[in-house]
Structure formats: structure tokens, C-alpha cells
Amino acid sequence: MSKSLLIISRQTPWSGPGAREALDIALAGGAFDLPIGMLFLDDGVFQLSQGQQPGALQQKDLSANLQALPMFGVEDLYASERSLAERGLAGNELNLAVQRLDDSALTALLDRYDQVITV
Template identity: 65%
Template sequence: MAKSLLVISRQAPWSGPSAREALDIVLAGGAFDLPIGLLLLDDGVFQLAPHQDAKAVQQKDLSANLQALGLFGIDDVFACSHSLAARGLVHSTLAQPLDSAAITQLIDRYDQVITL
């Protein structure tokens, strides 16, 4: 049986390659039917912000990748509710908001955790 994997993305989509790499790992795991989840923490919640202009910072837009997660069978997408509120973002339909206690329980559910 495959071990479950939680990918924690803490970087904004325009701060470097980490956000893209996190999504690539999740999409690859979904393509191989691995039990995988994505948790957006800290500046990682900026990936959920609407109307981003990725070209302005010479980055590739990640919103299409986020929208494709469901097509790859990835339904476990979460966002830290405190991180969302601290950055003035509203809850997104793409990610389930979790408080600190729920995040601790979520991390405990997975066999392996990668933080980018």
C-alpha cells in the first residue's frame, strides 16, 4: 500500500520556484493515484488569490494548476484560516480552511510530509 503524502506549500507563487514545485509534486502524485494532500500555509495562501498577474513578475500563472487538482483526483486541498485572514484573503472554493488544531490533526494523518 502506498504511503500517504502531505505537501505543505509556504511560499507565495511569485517568490520563486517553491510554489510551482509543490504543485508539481501534488499533481504527479495524483497522476499515479497516490494518497496525497496539499496544505497552503503562511504566504502559500497567496496561491489562492484571484486575478493574479504572473507575467508582471515574470512567473508562470499557477491558478490553472490549482484548478486542475480535482481532475487528478486530488480533493484534499487545505489552507490555514489564520494565514488567509492575516493576508486579507477570503476563503477559496479551491481549499478547505483549517484552524491550527485541525492542521495539527491533518499532519498527523499523513505518513510523510514535505514542506516547500
């Protein structure tokens, strides 16, 4: 039986390769039918904001990769309620449907997965 994997993405979309690497891991694992969840935490919640303009930084847009997650079987998507609030992101400003979790729910989430990767 496959072990479940939670990927925690903590970087902004354009601060380095971390955000893209987290998405690549999730998409690859999903393609192999691994039970995968993805948590957007700290500055990683900025990946969920609408209206990003990556061209201004000569970067590729990550929104297509984010939208592809459910198509690859990565349907358990989460975001820290506190991280969203601290960064002024409301639910209607997100480009992806995620479950918003408070701190106690985050602790329970970590306990549900066999392995956790932080990127």
C-alpha cells in the first residue's frame, strides 16, 4: 500500500524554485496515484492569489500547474487560515479551491500523513 505524502509549500511563487518544485513533486506523485495532499503555508499562500503577473519578473506562470493538481489526483488542498489572514488574502481572492485550516486543524493534518515534505 502506498504511503500518503503531504507537501508543504512555504515560498512565494517567484522567490526561487521552491514553489515550482513543490508543484512538480505533487504532479509527479499524483500521476503515479500516490495519496498526496498539498498545504500552502506562510508565504506559500501567495501562490493562490489571483492576478499574478509573472512576466514582469521574467518567470513562467504557475497558475496552470495549480489548476492541474486535481486532474492529477491531488485533490486534498489546504491553506493556513492564519497565513492567509496575515497576508490579507480573502477566500474570494484565491485562484484555487482549498480547505482553510486553523492551527489546531493543521496539527491534525500533519498527523494524518505518513510522510511530510516541506519545500
